[in-house]
């Protein structure tokens with residue numbers, strides 16, 4: 001019998017259709033880390049000796065770190081350092097389904113449940129107040145939030161009364177109302193280039209998709225011709241550093257990393273120093289996944305932000321909270337906690353393909369009004385795109 005061919009790392013990162021994630025109640029503590037296959041090119045060996053992990057901790061009360069410390073962080077540079085010389089395999093495929101098609105497919109679980117639920121409402125003898133209550137329940141079950149569900153239901157009731165609505169009409173009203181709710185938060189991430197680099201701090205709970213998102217964004221920036229540096233600030237888990245190094249190697253960008261247990265703020269500081277010296281356009285700093293109720297870990301985030309300000313008073317220029325859509329209502333608590341501690345400036349919602357409750361994005365938008373910059377509907381590099389309110393709203397209810 002022919003052995004089933006497993007997708008390799010390349011397939012997982014850049015093309016193949018991922019298996020849908022289960023819907024966990026809590027964030028998964030240890031996500032799968034893509035491991036390089038033996039037949040794939042090795043990441044280039046560093047030119048630098050392995051540093052002493054005990055780096056001085058720059059802090060506000062402590063002396064400024066010297067520009068050149070003896071314990072240089074490990075910098076892995078890509079074989080090609082030319083922004084135009086992207087390795088061909090990291091180029092996003094130009095053919096294949098459009099983003100909207102992938103978005104629709106990604107949101108199929110949510111739109112399938114909503115769509116069939118709405119269709120069922122029309123099998124009733126009459127569309128009355130009880131039917132509207134059922135519609136409201138459906139919307140709440142899709143995690144759109146009570147306020148939004150009520151508002152949409154009222155609008156459906158009004159339009160049904162005025163002009164009559166069939167199932168498609170109801171889906172249209174839902175899409176329009178969702179789009180209105182999201183219009184103000186759908187904002188692109190603007191990377192401005194003065195002063196360089198634009199520093200992006202990525203935060204979120206374990207397994208939310210931070211590292212993967214950094215890889216996808218780095219690839220995007222590179223394809224726009226920007227020079228990108230990565231900092232492996234998750235100094236708790238060797239696998240996280242390795243995962244980021246795999247992305248860096250494939251995309252062809254330098255990564256700054258230290259041994260496990262090193263101080264994350266010191267690493268961030270040195271990475272910014274190096275990226276500045278290299279005149280990089282963008283520096284993305286990964287951070288350890290943390291539960292929002294672990295105050296000491298949350299304080300570490302504050303420290304990273306504080307320390308890099310010594311080199312650039314405006315850094316980090318963006319603090320992106322990566323939210324896993326499959327955690328449902330937990331996402332609301334995460335935004336609250338990270339907003340307080342890390343000064344979140346924008347959101348990325350991943351794994352919308354792994355849930356039938358993709359409406360959580362609407363609930364988050366309504367409650368916090370934070371910009372939503374990107375959404376993810378799969379593990380592939382093409383499965384993360386800037387957030388568009390109309391596309392999302394239509395895909396959410398299964399409209400073209």
Ligand SMILES: Nc1nc2c(ncn2[C@@H]2O[C@H](COP(=O)(O)OP(=O)(O)OP(=O)(O)O)[C@@H](O)[C@H]2O)c(=O)[nH]1
Pocket residue numbers: 018019020021029030031032033204205206207208209210211212213234240243287288289290322350351352353354376377378379383
């Ligand atoms: N289905 C699906 N999977 C995703 C998406 N985004 C990320 N993932 C997967 O989610 C898992 C966790 O992603 P990571 O990037 O490792 O998460 P992390 O936040 O860096 O995790 P920690 O290192 O534990 O903090 C990986 O298997 C990713 O491939 C998405 O949009 N859809």
